[in-house]
Amino acid sequence: MKIDKFKVLSSAIAVFFGFLIGAIIIGLIGIGNPDMNFTTLFSKFYEATIQGVFTGDLSKTGDWLMISSIIILTGLSVAFAYKGNIFNIGAEGQFVAGAFCATIAGITLNLPTGIHAIVALLIGILAGSLYALIPGILKAYYNVSEVVVTIMLNWIAVYYTSYLVTDFFAGDYSDKTNNIKESASIISPYLSDIFNTRIYYGFIVAIIALVIYYIILNKTKYGYELKAVGYNVNAANYAGIKTKRKIMSTFMISGAFSGAAGAIYALGAVDFFAASTTFLNYGFDGITVAFLGQMSTFGMIISSLLLAGFRSTGRIFVGNYKEIIDVVIGIILIFSVLGPHVLNKIRGGRK
Amino acid sequence: MEYIWKTLIDILIFSTPLIVTALGGMFSEKSGIVNIGLEGIMTFSAFLTALGILLAESAGIHSILALAIGILFGIIGGLIFAALHATLTIKFQVDQIISGTAINIIGLGLAIFLTKIIYGASSTPFKSTFNEKIFGIPLLVLIVIALVFVSKFIMDKTKFGLRLKACGENPYAASSVGINVERVRFQAVLISGVLGAIGGASMVILISSNFSANTIAGNGFIALAVLIFGRWNPIGILFAGLLFGFLRKLGTIITVLPSDFALPLILVLIILIACIAVIVIFKNKIINVLLMIVVYIMILNLIYFGHQIPSVYYSILPYIMTIVALVYYSQDKVEPKALGKPYEVN
Numbered sequence: 001m002k003i004d005k006f007k008v009l010s011s012a013i014a015v016f017f018g019f020l021i022g023a024i025i026i027g028l029i030g031i032g033n034p035d036m037n038f039t040t041l042f043s044k045f046y047e048a049t050i051q052g053v054f055t056g057d058l059s060k061t062g063d064w065l066m067i068s069s070i071i072i073l074t075g076l077s078v079a080f081a082y083k084g085n086i087f088n089i090g091a092e093g094q095f096v097a098g099a100f101c102a103t104i105a106g107i108t109l110n111l112p113t114g115i116h117a118i119v120a121l122l123i124g125i126l127a128g129s130l131y132a133l134i135p136g137i138l139k140a141y142y143n144v145s146e147v148v149v150t151i152m153l154n155w156i157a158v159y160y161t162s163y164l165v166t167d168f169f170a171g172d173y174s175d176k177t178n179n180i181k182e183s184a185s186i187i188s189p190y191l192s193d194i195f196n197t198r199i200y201y202g203f204i205v206a207i208i209a210l211v212i213y214y215i216i217l218n219k220t221k222y223g224y225e226l227k228a229v230g231y232n233v234n235a236a237n238y239a240g241i242k243t244k245r246k247i248m249s250t251f252m253i254s255g256a257f258s259g260a261a262g263a264i265y266a267l268g269a270v271d272f273f274a275a276s277t278t279f280l281n282y283g284f285d286g287i288t289v290a291f292l293g294q295m296s297t298f299g300m301i302i303s304s305l306l307l308a309g310f311r312s313t314g315r316i317f318v319g320n321y322k323e324i325i326d327v328v329i330g331i332i333l334i335f336s337v338l339g340p341h342v343l344n345k346i347r348g349g350r351k
Numbered sequence: 352m353e354y355i356w357k358t359l360i361d362i363l364i365f366s367t368p369l370i371v372t373a374l375g376g377m378f379s380e381k382s383g384i385v386n387i388g389l390e391g392i393m394t395f396s397a398f399l400t401a402l403g404i405l406l407a408e409s410a411g412i413h414s415i416l417a418l419a420i421g422i423l424f425g426i427i428g429g430l431i432f433a434a435l436h437a438t439l440t441i442k443f444q445v446d447q448i449i450s451g452t453a454i455n456i457i458g459l460g461l462a463i464f465l466t467k468i469i470y471g472a473s474s475t476p477f478k479s480t481f482n483e484k485i486f487g488i489p490l491l492v493l494i495v496i497a498l499v500f501v502s503k504f505i506m507d508k509t510k511f512g513l514r515l516k517a518c519g520e521n522p523y524a525a526s527s528v529g530i531n532v533e534r535v536r537f538q539a540v541l542i543s544g545v546l547g548a549i550g551g552a553s554m555v556i557l558i559s560s561n562f563s564a565n566t567i568a569g570n571g572f573i574a575l576a577v578l579i580f581g582r583w584n585p586i587g588i589l590f591a592g593l594l595f596g597f598l599r600k601l602g603t604i605i606t607v608l609p610s611d612f613a614l615p616l617i618l619v620l621i622i623l624i625a626c627i628a629v630i631v632i633f634k635n636k637i638i639n640v641l642l643m644i645v646v647y648i649m650i651l652n653l654i655y656f657g658h659q660i661p662s663v664y665y666s667i668l669p670y671i672m673t674i675v676a677l678v679y680y681s682q683d684k685v686e687p688k689a690l691g692k693p694y695e696v697n
C-alpha cells in the first residue's frame with residue numbers, strides 16, 4: 001500500500017492541534033481544580049482507550065473499539081460520496097433512518113436467531129440507502145446541490161422517526177421503543193464476557209465495509225468512473241459514462257454505509273430506538289473521520305480509532321464537561337482540511 | 352380581536368431570529384460564500400448574550416441597557432466565528448461546507464462547555480430584564496424588520512451591495528473591473544456573523560430568556576431554509592421567515608395528537624402541490640410571495656377552524672418546502688452563480 005507522507009503529516013498536525021488546543025482550554029479553565037489541568041485530556045484519552053490492555057479491565061477499550069466501528073462506517077459513507085465529488089452531510093439522517101428501520105425490523109419480525117439479525121441489518125442498510133437516494137435523484141435530474149437537501153433531510157429524519165416512535169412504536173416508555181427481540185441482537189456473549197462490556201459484531205460489518213470501499217474505488221471500473229464523474233461530469237458524460245445513474249448509485253452506496261452504521265448501533269450498542277430532537281453525532285463524526293483519514297482506507301481506520309478515542313474520553317470526562325470534546329473534534333476537522341492547503345503552499349513555494 | 356393581535360405578535364417574535372439570521376446568510380451567500388455555520392454562530396452568540404445580560408444584571412443594570420450589552424456580547428462572538436469562517440474559506444480556500452460544519456460543532460460544544468464551567472449547570476439562569484415594547488411589539492422585532500428594508504436598500508442601491516452581488520455572480524469579472532473580491536467577501540461574511548449573532552441574541556431575549564443546548568436547536572438551519580425559500584431576497588426572507596417561524600411555533604406548542612391525521616395531511620399536501628404548480632407556471636417573484644401568504648392563511652384556517660395535524664408536520668414542513676423550492680429554483684437559476692466556489696488568484 002502506497003502511503004503519502006504529505007497526507008500523513010497534515011493529518012498528524014491536525015490531531016496535534018486538536019490535542020494541544022483542547023489541553024490548553026482545559027488547563028486554563030481548570031486552574032485551581034485538581035481534576036483538570038493541562039495533562040487531563042491526555043491521561044483521560046489514555047484511560048479511555050488502551051489503558052485496559054495493561055490493567056486487564058478491557059471494558060473501556062471494548063467501548064472504544066465499538067464506537068470506532070460505528071464511525072468508520074459513517075466515515076466511509078462521507079468518503080465514498082466525496083470521491084464522486086458529492087458532499088454527503090446527510091450521513092446523520094441516513095444513520096437515523098438505518099437505526100430506526102433496523103430497530104422496527106428487530107421488534108416486529110419473527111425469524112430464527114442470526115437470520116433475524118442479518119435481515120434487520122440489511123433492512124437498516126436498505127433504509128439508509130433509499131434515504132440517500134432522495135438527494136441522489138434531485139442532484140442527478142435537477143442538479144440540486146446535495147448539501148442543503150441532505151441537511152434538511154437530517155432534520156426530517158430526526159423529527160419524523162421521533163414522531164413515529166412516540167405515536168406508533170412506543171413501548172413501556174412513551175419516548176422509546178421496546179427492546180429488539182433476542183434473535184435480532186448482534187451482541188457476542190462470548191466477547192462481551194471477555195471485555196466485560198457490550199461487544200457486538202458491528203466490527204465485522206465495519207471490516208467488510210472497508211474491504212468493499214477499497215475494492216470498489218481501487219479495483220473496479222465502477223470506482224474509476226465514479227472518480228471521473230466526480231472530477232468532471234461533462235467530460236465523463238462525453239466519455240460515455242451514464243452520469244445520472246452513477247450519481248444516484250453513489251448516493252445509494254454512501255447511504256448504505258451510514259445505514260449500516262445506524263443498524264449496528266441499534267442492534268448492538270442499544271437495543272431500542274429513542275425519540276430525540278437532537279443528533280447523536282455519529283454521522284457528523286463521519287465527516288471528520290473521512291477528512292482526517294484523507295479518504296484512504298488505512299487512513300480512515302486510524303482516524304476512526306482516534307475520533308472514537310476522543311468520544312470515549314468525553315464519556316469518562318471529569319465533571320461531565322464532555323462538550324470540550326466537540327471543540328477538539330471541530331478543531332481537528334478544521335486543521336485536517338487546512339493542512340493540505342497550507343502544506344501545498346509551502347511545497348509550491350519550494351518548486 | 353386582542354387575541355388575534357397577540358397571536359400575530361407571537362408569530363412575529365418567533366420569526367424574528369429566523370429573519371435576521373437569514374439576512375446574514377444572504378449577505379454571505381450573495382457574495383459567494385456558503386455559510387452553513389450560522390447554527391453555530393447563533394448558538395455561541397445566544398450563550399454570550401445570556402452571559403452579557405446576566406453580568407449586566409448582577410452589576411445592577413436592569414434597563415434596556417442590559418439587553419444592549421447582551422447583544423453586544425453576542426455580536427463579538429458572532430464576529431469571532433465569522434472571521435474564522437472568512438479566513439478559512441477566503442484566505443485558505445478551505446471547503447466552505449467543512450468550515451461551516453466545524454463552526455457548528457465548535458459553537459455548540461464551546462457554548463455548553465462554558466455554560467457548565469461558569470454556571471455549573473447545563474443552562475444559564477433566566478434573565479430578569481423586561482423587553483422594551485411599542486404597542487406590545489418588542490423593540491428588537493421592530494429593529495429586525497427595519498433591518499430587512501435596510502438590507503434591501505444596501506443590496507440594490509449602494510455601491511457596496513452591487514459589488515457584493517458581483518462577487519457572488521462572477522468574481523473574476525468583478526476582479527477585472529477593480530473590485531477587491533477577497534475584501535468584499537470578507538466583509539460580507541463578517542456582516543453575516545453580526546446578523547447571525549443578533550439572531551442568536553433575539554432567541555434569548557425574545558423567546559427563551561436563558562441559554563441551554565435547546566435554545567437554538569436547529570434554528571440556524573431553518574434560517575438557511577428561510578434564506579433559500581425567500582430566494583436570497585430581503586423581502587422574500589421576511590415572508591418566508593414569518594411562515595417558517597409560524598410553523599416552528601406550532602411545532603413546539605401543539606402537543607395534542609389526534610388519532611386521524613390523514614385528512615389534514617392531504618389538505619396540506621394539496622395546498623403545497625397547488626403552490627408549486629402555480630410557482631412553476633407563473634415563475635414570478637410576487638406570485639411566490641403571495642403564495643406563501645396564501646399557504647400561511649390556509650394553514651391558519653386549518654388550525655383554528657379545522658382539524659389538528661400532528662405537530663411533527665409543522666416541524667418538518669419548512670425542510671420539505673425548502674427542498675421543493677430548491678428543485679424549482681434549479682430550473683430558474685436564482686442562487687448566486689459562484690456560490691460555494693473558491694476564488695483563486697494565481
